[in-house]
Every structure is written in structure tokens, then in C-alpha cells.
Amino acid sequence: MKNQVQLITYVDRLGCKSIADLNSLFKNELKGLFGGLHILPFYYPIDGEDAGFDPINHNLIDPRLGDWNDLNELSKEVDIMADLIVNHVSAKSIQFQDYLQKGKESKYAKLFLTYDTVFPNGATEADLLSIYRPRPSLPFTMVKLNDGTSKLIWTTFTSNQIDIDVNSEIGIKYLEDILETFQKGGVKMIRLDAAGYAIKEKGTSCFMIDETYEFINKLRAKAKAKGIEVLVEIHAYYKTQIEIAKRVDYVYDFALPVLVLDTLFNKNASSLKKWLEVSPRNAITVLDTHDGIGIVDVGAEGGNAGLIEGAILSKIVDQMHINSKGNSLKATGGAASNLDLYQVNCTYFDALGRDENAYLMARAIQFFVPGVPQIYYVGLFAGENDMELLEKTNVGRDINRHYFTKDEIAANLERPLLIELKELMLLRNNHNAFNGDFSVVESAENILNVIWVNKSYWAELYIDLETMKMNVNSSE
Incomplete structure (x- = not known):
């Protein structure tokens, strides 16, 4: 996997009707901005009950989007990541x-x-x-x-x-057939969707038990034999995430989104700095995803403290709802037909009250912390909550799943905020410092100062949270 910014998107929500259209977008408007592309489920059908995560046929690209030849062509332009939905299949299969x-x-x-x-x-x-x-x-x-x-x-x-019974002979073959299809289609990396739930054993939590690791390792070996890298998607207590990271190729840094909000809302980088001392380096960093903004990843578990104190975490959640003018409340918890009760459904831009300065700082932090940064397509354009789509579907997560038109994309790319964001992305993609060593400079709680050094190359981020001013400096 390239150590460059990735994009995560649905094919049909980025001004595109097909994979061929997406290829054109990467050759033109988005050229040079991304080293990788995670395409959210493009299998038949893309418009099931869970936006493609309930495949009727995991080996068939939805004909409305194209076919595996189209994906192969796109893979020549950018490295492709796809979801291997290991836990389940559609009841309509x-x-x-x-x-x-x-x-x-x-x-x-x-x-x-x-x-x-x-x-x-x-x-x-x-x-x-x-x-x-x-x-x-x-x-x-x-x-x-x-x-x-x-x-x-x-x-x-x-x-x-x-x-699926992934330990049964037919379950094993089912997943192997998908890997074979992926290899032929040009997929370079897979995300194991819901892998933590794949193994069920009596007397256990049926979540990330020892047998789950064994299953992941066997599947990872099969994928690697086909030249495919593996990312495991797990929402869990932060110490659990650290342990998981030791045993897999890549994990998500799902703690980062709320830690960044904590840093910016409370003008205090202490919790973020503590996380950066122990956070997995084999991580994909995110601020926003096709799901909500996860709370469980920074919270306490049982009697064990989380990354953020409970009272402070509650205020962060409240502040997101205030910043979104209450719209996130209409999409979160029991307010809509939600599947996940531990996430806040809201665009990251709205969670920050549409503060462009704060949003640019948030992305700069994401680009400078350890890991490979991934941007969700709505976040790429600093998108706002789609209340019309939410009202239409009553699916909470649809508030952050806007269907962009080509005209909207063209207009957004000319916004001053997006021009500055693109400059940060190009720095992150191309500067040699980010292939070196990371360190946090000791400083006051209201200062965030991090630096990357690779021989004579260096890049530095300095944020004064009291004045909300940011400096990004680097060697030539």
C-alpha cells in the first residue's frame, strides 16, 4: 500500500454512474490527490437494505456500475481496496x-x-x-x-x-472464490468487513476471540498469496485495538476522529498526545467514514478508563449536536432506523460547526499523525448534512451519504478551503519526510507540535489551540 492519502467512496455518489466514470474522475479532476481508492460495496445489488453490505452476489459487480474489466482498468490508475464481507450474505441470495x-x-x-x-x-x-x-x-x-x-x-x-459459517467447508470455499475474483479484478487490498464477529463459540463473547485471530490469519495468508493486503475493521476499546494491531496487517485508527474534536473543542491536546504515544503505526487514519463518528473507540470499558473521560466525552457529543444545529440528533440513536447506537451520525464538517479553519486543522492533524490517511468522499468536499436524504430514507447514516452531482464537484473543487486542503494532500503524498520518523514535541496542553524527519527531510505541524492558528513547515 502506498504511503499516500486514500479516498473512500461509493461509485454512484461521486458524480459518477459507473466505474468507468470514476476512472475518468481520477484521470482528471482528482489526478495526483490519492494513492489509493477504497470503493465501498459495488456488488449486486448496491441499493440493498445496507447500501451494498448485504450482497446477493458478492462475485458480481452490479451491472449498473460496470464489470470486472472496468475495475481492472481503474486499478491501472490507482490502487484499489474492496470490502470482503466475511460475516454474512443477503437473505435474498x-x-x-x-x-x-x-x-x-x-x-x-x-x-x-x-x-x-x-x-x-x-x-x-x-x-x-x-x-x-x-x-x-x-x-x-x-x-x-x-x-x-x-x-x-x-x-x-x-x-x-x-x-456465514466461515469454518464450514462450503463457507471456506465461498470466501476463497471471492478472493479469486478480486485478484482477477485488480484489487490490491481488502477490508475484512465485520471480521470481529465471524467466529462464534459457546461461552465466549463471540467477538475477537482467539479463534477469530486464527480465522483472520488464515484468510490473510490466502490473500497475501494472491498479492492482496488486508485491513481489519474493528470498533473496540482502545487497548483492544492496540492488541489487535499487533496481530494483523492494518487496522483503522477509529479513536482519532473524537480525539481531534476533543483537541479543537476544548483547546487541549493532552488526550491526543497520550494516544499518539501508543497508537498503532500500522493504521489507516480517518476522521469520517460511511458510518457514524464512533464513540466506543475512545470511551471506557467496564472499570477501565478510556482515552477521554466520560464527562468530557458527553460534552463532545453534545457539542457535535449543537454545532450541527440539532440535525445530528435527528439521525443518531433511536431517532432514525439506526443500526449502531454507539455512533453520532453527522458529517465531520458539520460536527465542527462548518468552521473552515478548524476543519483544515483537523485534516492537517490527520495527515501528520502516524498511519496512512483516508478521506471519505463527503469529507473531501467538506460536505454538509444531507437532511433531504435523511428525511427520504429515515436511515441515520444517510445524513452523511450525499449523492454529489458533477456540477457540485466542480464547484467544490474551486472553494478556497478545498484548494488549501489539496495543497496539504499533495504535501502528504509527495514529501519524503513522511517516510521517516514521527515525534511529538513536548509543549503546553494548548499546543500541538508534531514533526516527521527522514534524513535531511523534515515536515512540521504547529497548532496554537488558544488562537486557533496553524503553521505547516517543511524542508524543500
């Missing part, structure tokens, strides 16, 4: 529909994880309560088979996302 019709006689029967696969003798209340849940309900859905019998199926996320 051919495989699950065949299972509904034929039950245990279906050739796909062992592909799906049932309640009794994990709990053959039943589960105790303690067994069920110990299962780690990202959602408020239990991870099971009762389905009725064609013969009139009923079955409890594991559905970690929604009833339309049917969990």
Missing part, C-alpha cells in the same frame, strides 16, 4: 433462498450459521448475555422453511444479513 426451499437437503445448508450450530445443547442466559452486541437486539432471526419448520439463524446485524 440464491444460496439462502435454496436453503429456505430445501432445508438441510440444500447443498448450501452448511453455509449458514444456525443457533444450534453453536449451541447444540441449548444456551443459558449467561451464554446469551455474554455475546458482544453492536446492536440492541439478540443476534438471531427465526426463519420459516418451505416444509413448515422454523429455524433460528444467526443474524449479527440485520435480519436480511445472514451469517
Whole structure:
């Protein structure tokens, strides 16, 4: 993976109707700005119940977007990352529909994880309560088979996302076939979506247990044999994230978005500096994603302190809602049909009250901390909350999933804020200092001063949080 800024986007929300259109965008308007491109699910269909994360056919690019030849062409312009959705498949898939019709006689029967696969003798209340849940309900859905019998199926996320038994012979082959398709399509890196939930064992949390690491390592070895790198997506307590990072290729720095807000809101970089002392270096850094702004990643767990004190964290969340003029409240928690209750749904620009100076500082911090920076397509244009889309779908995360037109993109690229942002991106992409050593300069809590040094090359970020003034300096 190139040590350059990446873009994460849907194909059809960036003024494009197809992968070929996206290729044109990278050859023209976005040329030189990105070393990598994470394309959010482009499999059939892209407009399911979870914006492509519920694939009916993981090996088929939605024909409305193009085909694998188109993706191969795009991979010649920029390195491609794709999602390998390891935990589940759509209830509308051919495989699950065949299972509904034929039950245990279906050739796909062992592909799906049932309640009794994990709990053959039943589960105790303690067994069920110990299962780690990202959602408020239990991870099971009762389905009725064609013969009139009923079955409890594991559905970690929604009833339309049917969990796969990744340890079964057919489950292993299912994932291997997708890797083979990815290799032929020019994919250079995969994100293992929801990998933390893939292994279920009685008497455990069923989340990032030892067997999960074994599964990830086996899948990673298969991917590497095909020249594909692996990123693991895990939202978890920060010490858990540090441990996970030791055992995988890359992880996300999901703590960074709220730590940056803490730094800017409270004019105090202490918590961010402490994180930078221990944060994983094999990280993809983000401020915004296709999901919400995660809170669990900086919060406490049980009796263990988080990266930010609870009272301060609550005020940060409140400030995001105030800055967005209450619009984020309409998209967060139980206010809309949300899947994740531990995230705030809001664009990062709106979370900062549309303060362009603060937004540029936030991106500068992202570019200067250790890791490979990734920008979400809405964040690239300092996008605002899409209340019209939210009202239309009542899906909380859609507030930050705007469909840009070509005219909107052209106009945004001429904004002074975007011109300054592009200069920062080009510095991050091209300066040799960022391939060297990182350090935090000891300073007062209201000062953030970090520096990269690589032999005679250096780059420095200095922010005075009291005056909200920033200096970026570097060697020639």
C-alpha cells in the first residue's frame, strides 16, 4: 500500500454512474490527490437494505456500475481496496433462498450459521448475555422453511444479513472464490468487513476471540498469496485495538476522529498526545467514514478508563449536536432506523460547526499523525448534512451519504478551503519526510507540535489551540 492519502467512496455518489466514470474522475479532476481508492460495496445489488453490505452476489459487480474489466482498468490508475464481507450474505441470495426451499437437503445448508450450530445443547442466559452486541437486539432471526419448520439463524446485524459459517467447508470455499475474483479484478487490498464477529463459540463473547485471530490469519495468508493486503475493521476499546494491531496487517485508527474534536473543542491536546504515544503505526487514519463518528473507540470499558473521560466525552457529543444545529440528533440513536447506537451520525464538517479553519486543522492533524490517511468522499468536499436524504430514507447514516452531482464537484473543487486542503494532500503524498520518523514535541496542553524527519527531510505541524492558528513547515 502506498504511503499516500486514500479516498473512500461509493461509485454512484461521486458524480459518477459507473466505474468507468470514476476512472475518468481520477484521470482528471482528482489526478495526483490519492494513492489509493477504497470503493465501498459495488456488488449486486448496491441499493440493498445496507447500501451494498448485504450482497446477493458478492462475485458480481452490479451491472449498473460496470464489470470486472472496468475495475481492472481503474486499478491501472490507482490502487484499489474492496470490502470482503466475511460475516454474512443477503437473505435474498440464491444460496439462502435454496436453503429456505430445501432445508438441510440444500447443498448450501452448511453455509449458514444456525443457533444450534453453536449451541447444540441449548444456551443459558449467561451464554446469551455474554455475546458482544453492536446492536440492541439478540443476534438471531427465526426463519420459516418451505416444509413448515422454523429455524433460528444467526443474524449479527440485520435480519436480511445472514451469517456465514466461515469454518464450514462450503463457507471456506465461498470466501476463497471471492478472493479469486478480486485478484482477477485488480484489487490490491481488502477490508475484512465485520471480521470481529465471524467466529462464534459457546461461552465466549463471540467477538475477537482467539479463534477469530486464527480465522483472520488464515484468510490473510490466502490473500497475501494472491498479492492482496488486508485491513481489519474493528470498533473496540482502545487497548483492544492496540492488541489487535499487533496481530494483523492494518487496522483503522477509529479513536482519532473524537480525539481531534476533543483537541479543537476544548483547546487541549493532552488526550491526543497520550494516544499518539501508543497508537498503532500500522493504521489507516480517518476522521469520517460511511458510518457514524464512533464513540466506543475512545470511551471506557467496564472499570477501565478510556482515552477521554466520560464527562468530557458527553460534552463532545453534545457539542457535535449543537454545532450541527440539532440535525445530528435527528439521525443518531433511536431517532432514525439506526443500526449502531454507539455512533453520532453527522458529517465531520458539520460536527465542527462548518468552521473552515478548524476543519483544515483537523485534516492537517490527520495527515501528520502516524498511519496512512483516508478521506471519505463527503469529507473531501467538506460536505454538509444531507437532511433531504435523511428525511427520504429515515436511515441515520444517510445524513452523511450525499449523492454529489458533477456540477457540485466542480464547484467544490474551486472553494478556497478545498484548494488549501489539496495543497496539504499533495504535501502528504509527495514529501519524503513522511517516510521517516514521527515525534511529538513536548509543549503546553494548548499546543500541538508534531514533526516527521527522514534524513535531511523534515515536515512540521504547529497548532496554537488558544488562537486557533496553524503553521505547516517543511524542508524543500
